[in-house]
Amino acid sequence: MPASNAPDDRWRLPGIPNLHSHAFQRAMAGMAERQGDPNDSFWTWRETMYRIAARFDPDSLHAVAAQLYAEMLEAGYTRVCEFHYLHHAPDGGPYADPAAMSNALVRAARDTGIRMTLLPVLYMSGGFDGRLLSPRQRRFGFDVDGYLRLFESLRAQEGGNLRVGCALHSLRAVPEKAMHEVLAALPGDTPVHIHIAEQIGEVQDSLALRGARPVEWLLANAGVDERWTLVHATHLEDDEIAGIARSGATVALCPTTEANLGDGLFPMREFLAANGRWGIGSDSHISVSPVEELRWLEYGQRLLSRHRNVIADADSPSVGETLLRGVADSRASATGFDERDDEWLLLDADAPQFAGATRDEIVDRWIFAGNRPLVREVRVGGETLVADGRHRDRDAIATRYREAISKLL
Numbered sequence: 095m096p097a098s099n100a101p102d103d104r105w106r107l108p109g110i111p112n113l114h115s116h117a118f119q120r121a122m123a124g125m126a127e128r129q130g131d132p133n134d135s136f137w138t139w140r141e142t143m144y145r146i147a148a149r150f151d152p153d154s155l156h157a158v159a160a161q162l163y164a165e166m167l168e169a170g171y172t173r174v175c176e177f178h179y180l181h182h183a184p185d186g187g188p189y190a191d192p193a194a195m196s197n198a199l200v201r202a203a204r205d206t207g208i209r210m211t212l213l214p215v216l217y218m219s220g221g222f223d224g225r226l227l228s229p230r231q232r233r234f235g236f237d238v239d240g241y242l243r244l245f246e247s248l249r250a251q252e253g254g255n256l257r258v259g260c261a262l263h264s265l266r267a268v269p270e271k272a273m274h275e276v277l278a279a280l281p282g283d284t285p286v287h288i289h290i291a292e293q294i295g296e297v298q299d300s301l302a303l304r305g306a307r308p309v310e311w312l313l314a315n316a317g318v319d320e321r322w323t324l325v326h327a328t329h330l331e332d333d334e335i336a337g338i339a340r341s342g343a344t345v346a347l348c349p350t351t352e353a354n355l356g357d358g359l360f361p362m363r364e365f366l367a368a369n370g371r372w373g374i375g376s377d378s379h380i381s382v383s384p385v386e387e388l389r390w391l392e393y394g395q396r397l398l399s400r401h402r403n404v405i406a407d408a409d410s411p412s413v414g415e416t417l418l419r420g421v422a423d424s425r426a427s428a429t430g431f432d433e434r435d436d437e438w439l440l441l442d443a444d445a446p447q448f449a450g451a452t453r454d455e456i457v458d459r460w461i462f463a464g465n466r467p468l469v470r471e472v473r474v475g476g477e478t479l480v481a482d483g484r485h486r487d488r489d490a491i492a493t494r495y496r497e498a499i500s501k502l503l
């Protein structure tokens with residue numbers, strides 16, 4: 095899907111939006127891959143994640159996020175939706191500036207040049223039954239007033255490459271009344287993101303305590319529309335698939351993280367048949383590559399259906415181009431930024447993987463021909479952030495990252 099038909103632009107593609115990120119989790123990628131129990135699951139992984147989360151302060155968060163965002167830009171992501179819940183000091187009390195951790199992320203985005211939609215997270219309870227946050231979750235917690243003050247203070251910084259939206263952590267973490275209060279207080283153009291239906295256990299708890307499946311409940315109670323992004327939405331019934339598509343909401347799929355955590359497979363074929371809108375996110379950052387997310391989105395469906403070339407149709411036979419078109423459709427809706435033509439990547443036309451490629455084959459070759467990075471240049475807002483495959487501050491950012499990690503671990 096070249097940006098225009100001019101021959102010089104054959105290798106130029108619109109930048110890829112990354113709809114779901116928890117920046118601090120980059121620091122634990124590859125560190126939760128040893129079996130501690132034959133029943134290891136999302137819930138045991140979460141304990142490891144909490145242990146790492148407990149060690150962060152604003153400086154280490156800044157260093158890790160800058161490394162992550164530089165990696166994203168080198169991979170072709172030009173926008174990131176940062177789903178940020180690591181709000182408070184390790185003991186759970188607020189920092190002197192309650193936005194200290196949020197501002198560390200804002201600085202990391204500014205330093206690297208990536209466009210960021212910062213999504214401060216409302217996180218209030220430890221389960222559908224309204225239980226209190228566990229000690230390890232206290233860093234994440236806000237009441238509604240505190241949350242709205244944080245939201246307002248961040249929103250006042252909006253402009254340039256920063257947008258601010260709202261994230262509800264999940265239905266299990268946000269009581270119904272609080273959800274309504276926050277939604278009612280948001281300006282009408284605010285993007286709203288939520289984790290939903292990622293795990294079967296969450297679906298069962300929702301059925302038991304709210305009398306409906308998570309997506310079913312959300313569609314009936316939250317006024318879901320095109321401002322909304324439903325993250326994961328893995329476990330859906332037919333009515334829920336149709337309901338999300340009808341609402342205009344975007345589903346953020348994170349195939350490598352969903353595979354890593356053993357979540358399950360999203361019903362992509364049914365969702366596409368319903369004309370649902372979707373995009374991708376790198377979430378826990380065990381991979382920072384739109385190529386790998388898109389490839390595994392397609393491969394998951396191939397394994398499930400035992401067919402090939404699933405995310406494509408007679409009007410759009412190229413799987414790669416169909417995938418990129420889907421992602422492009424999420425660029426503005428889920429991020430709150432306008433569609434802009436000052437944000438693109440240039441593939442490495444000289445790479446052997448592209449030898450002999452016709453114009454129609456370029457995107458398929460990019461996505462389905464291996465793991466070497468094939469992004470040569472990335473520009474955002476008129477600035478060249480990546481040249482010859484390297485972020486302009488790659489070395490300095492990596493040095494600060496190594497120092498931060500040695501302190502964290």
Ligand SMILES: [Zn+2]
Pocket residue numbers: 114116177289325377
């Ligand atoms: Zn997430």
